[in-house]
Amino acid sequence: SYVLTQPPSVSVVPGQTASIACAGDSPGRKIFHWYQQKAGQAPRGVIYSDTDRPSGIPDRFSASTSGNTATLTITRVEAGDEADYFCQVWDASGDVVFGGGTKLAVL
Amino acid sequence: QSHLQESGPGLVKPSETLSLTCQVFGDSISTETHYWGWIRQSPGRGLEYIGNIHHSGGPFYSRSFASRVTLSVDRSKNQFSLKLNSVTAADTAVYYCVRRMVSARGVIVWFFDLWGRGTLVTVSS
Numbered sequence: 001s002y003v004l005t006q007p008p009s010v011s012v013v014p015g016q017t018a019s020i021a022c023a024g025d026s027p028g029r030k031i032f033h034w035y036q037q038k039a040g041q042a043p044r045g046v047i048y049s050d051t052d053r054p055s056g057i058p059d060r061f062s063a064s065t066s067g068n069t070a071t072l073t074i075t076r077v078e079a080g081d082e083a084d085y086f087c088q089v090w091d092a093s094g095d096v097v098f099g100g101g102t103k104l105a106v107l
Numbered sequence: 108q109s110h111l112q113e114s115g116p117g118l119v120k121p122s123e124t125l126s127l128t129c130q131v132f133g134d135s136i137s138t139e140t141h142y143w144g145w146i147r148q149s150p151g152r153g154l155e156y157i158g159n160i161h162h163s164g165g166p167f168y169s170r171s172f173a174s175r176v177t178l179s180v181d182r183s184k185n186q187f188s189l190k191l192n193s194v195t196a197a198d199t200a201v202y203y204c205v206r207r208m209v210s211a212r213g214v215i216v217w218f219f220d221l222w223g224r225g226t227l228v229t230v231s232s
Contacts, residue, residue, distance in 0.1 A: 001170075033218045042203055042225050043154070048218040049211045086154060090217035095169050096156035 002026065002091040004099035011105045017075045020102045022087030024068030030089040032070035034063055037101075038083040046085075047072060074104075082106045109133035111204045111223035119198075119230050125191040129204030129223060136185050137162045142207040143180065143187045146219065149200035159207050160187060194230045201225040 003025040012018040024030055034047040046057050050065040060075045074081055087099040115127035129143070136143060144159025158168040160178040168176055175192040191198060206221035 031214075031216065033216075035219075042222040043219075044222060045218060045220050048208065048220070049214065049216055052211065054220060088154075088217075088219075093170070094167065095171075096217055098154035098156070100153050 001093065001095065002089070002097045004087055004089065004097055006085075006087060006099040006102045008100070009103045009105060011107055012074075012077045013107050014077055014079060016077055017073060018077050018081070018104055019074075020072040020085050020087075020104065022070045022072070022099050024089065027068055028092075030065070030068050030070075030091075032063065032065050033088045034061075034070075034072045035086045035088065036081075036083045037086065043086060077104075077106055079106050109206075109221055111206065111221060113202060113204050113223045113226040115226060115228070117227060117229060119194055119228060120232050121195055121230055122193055125189070125194050125198060125202075125228055125230070127189045127202055127204070127226065127228070128186055129188070130184075130186045131206075134206070134221075136180060136187060137182050140209050141220075142167075142209060143178075144205050144207055144219070145178070145189045145202060146205055146222075147200040147202045148225070152197075152200070155200075157189065157191075159205075196230050199228065199230045201227050 035043040036046045037043040046061050047063040063072045084101045086101045112130045119125045142159040145157040160166040166178045177190040180187045203225045204223040205219040208218045208220045
């Protein structure tokens with residue numbers, strides 16, 4: 001089955017830019033989605049279809065995709081951005097696959 | 108504003124059936140633009156997609172659960188349900204009901220744009 005790999009943690013100072021990578025384990029174009037999960041809450045989508053933001057998500061959140069790899073970028077990081085971030089794709093085998101998640105620490 | 112609310116037993120015995128229901132608020136389950144599904148989360152397994160279903164039928168199940176899962180829709184109550192058979196301790200998790208966007212800019216997508224708060228289900232005797 002398809003596997004998405006994310007770094008376990010990323011640290012950033014407030015006001016700086018955080019980048020979180022997500023890599024698939026086999027070649028081929030994928031469409032990536034990203035979710036944010038704050039402590040004790042359900043996940044919520046922050047990016048869909050590689051680059052689009054759902055309504056209500058600030059434009060500080062952006063993402064890019066190249067083949068089977070995607071990167072979530074958060075500019076001007078705030079304390080409230082501290083959360084776990086998950087990438088997700090749909091695999092041609094018919095399954096939805098999530099990355100293991102990256103804990104963003106705002107120092 | 109739309110939201111989803113899970114309900115069901117928080118404790119299920121091994122080998123029995125886990126049953127959860129999701130009530131949809133602020134949206135119609137009969138919409139053509141969304142599917143309705145379930146995702147679970149546990150410390151050891153992370154986020155796991157279980158399956159999703161359209162009001163008109165045609166559920167899509169994860170291969171990992173296909174042999175023991177059933178999703179259904181009750182349009183009269185604006186709710187949908189999950190049944191997972193033959194549970195073991197490995198099925199202990201927080202279960203989220205979700206809404207899946209069908210397409211964006213004419214392209215089919217598998218993006219879950221609305222999540223319930225989640226309900227913890229523990230499998231134990």
